[in-house]
Amino acid sequence: MSDSADGAASRAHHDLVAQPHERDDEGPIADAEAEAxxxxxxxxxxxxxxxxxxRRSPFFVGMAGAAGVAVTYVLAQLVLGTRDVLVLIGLAFFLAVGLEPAVSWLARHAWPRAAAVATVLATLVAVFVGFLVMAITPLVDQATQFASRAPEYLTELTSKGSWVSELDERFDLRDRVQKLLSTNQDTLMNGILGAGRMVFGVLTNTVIVLIxxxxxxxxLPAIRRTMYRFVPSSRRPRAILIGDQMFARIGGYVLGNVLISLIAGGVTFIWLIVFGIPYALLLAIAVMILDLIPAVGATIAAVVVSLIALTVSLPVGIATAIFFIVYQTVENYLLAPKIMGRVVQVPDVVTVAAVLIGGTLLGVVGAIVAIPLAAAVLLLFREILFPRLDRA
Known part of the structure; x- marks a missing residue:
């Protein structure tokens, strides 16, 4: 090897790898280092x-096929084994895309992106903490009141002539309940511990999702650039147009859905206070949360609140049911089109089907993210699949 080639090979060899560098023993590797x-x-x-x-080489075709099968199997096992973690990651990314319009709006108005992200996240955390304070404090107070009045309730229920005492005399309910409790103490204790673990798990998952x-x-800007780098350069401009439109639809849906749910909770709270329906704050919070679930959440909230309103009086219960019917009509045909506009563009039948499928696969999380994901899939169909099928 010449002195110049030897010097080039020395410069190509990294200073932090395989030192000392013995060029005399490397043979062809030294030539490759010089070329490098x-x-x-x-x-x-x-x-x-x-x-x-x-790619037409038999060896390449065989290896590619075998590698494809192996990679597919490993990925399937990885998805099944890390399903819960992937759900949290997907939910966090979904929330990030949903909050991106607010961050971008602040960034367009001369805010540094770091400050915009911090402001949006601080607002989100403040809302979450405020929700916990509003929900937990009344819940503890009402639970304390119930515990203090529990003996009075028990006396009224078991007094002679009540329907509970008649059932007790007919079916011997008290002895059956005592026997059930005495023989299933371990099961009850496991159930209580399981409920505690579930609450702890929900809080832990919430913190993970927020982080x-x-x-x-x-x-997100770097993630966006990296995602588009996986698209061939000839198709990258078209991919950017479609991808950004999908992100915008998801973000518009998330922010619009949250705003509509806040309005639903506020209007419900005012109605409950005016008519003296108990647990007004808790019920309003429940309506706000359930209204986030498309298609079925608002209906479940209306049924629950109307049943509780019946404890005040029959007219109040009927009026509350009518109130929810009127409000849902206003929300579906006035608020939702005004707030979300044409962001989502998903037919009603696709909305119901997406919510059912998403709820079956991922529970409440799946039902919430189903509609914007369906909107993204329909956009791909309209812009890519259908035109190609029309030309075929």
Missing amino acids: ERMRSDERPLGRLGRPLD LTAYFLGY
Whole structure:
């Protein structure tokens, strides 16, 4: 090997790898290192791409097929084994995309992106903490009141002539309940511990989702660029147009759905206070949360609140049911079109089907994200699949 080639090979060998560098023992590797040094430049410190492999080679076809099967199997096992974690990651990314319009709006008005992300997340955390304070405090107070009046309720229920005492005399309910409690203490204790673990798990998952959402929001521009890098350069402009439109639809749906749910909770709270329906704050919060679930959430909330309103009086219960019917009509035909506009563009039948499928697969989370995902899929169909089928 010449002195110049020897010097090039020395420069190509990384200073932090396999030292000391014994060039005399490397043979053909030293020649490759010299060539590596010649092909390196300031613009491309790792060299240019080499010639593509011959994809028609039998060896390449066989290896590609075997690798495809192996990778598919490993990915399937990975998805099944990490399903819960992937759901949290997907939910966090969904929330980040949903909050991105607010961050971008602040960034367009001369806010640094870091400050915009921090402001949006601080608002989200404040709303979440405020919800916990509003929900937990009344719940504890009402539970304390119920516990203090429990003996009075028990006396009234078991007094002679009540329907509970008649059932007790006919079916011997008291002895059956005592026997059930005495023989299933371990089961009851496991149930209580299980409920405690569930609450702890929900709080932990909520914190994880908030942290992941913060990371996704902060790095969303970089994530967006990386996603588009996977698209061939000839198709990249079209992919950017379609991809950004999908992100905008998801973001518009999330923010619009949250705003409509806040309005539903506020209007319900005012109605409950005016008519003296008990547990007004808790019921309003429940309506706000259930209204986030498309198609079925508002109906469930209306039924629950109307049943509780019946405890005040029959006219109040009927009036509450009518109130929800009127409000849902206003929400569906006035508020939703005004707030969301034409962001989603999903037919009603697709909405119901998407909610049912999403709820079956991922529960409440699946039902919430089903409609914007369906909107994204329909956009792909309209812009890519249908035109190609029309030309076929």
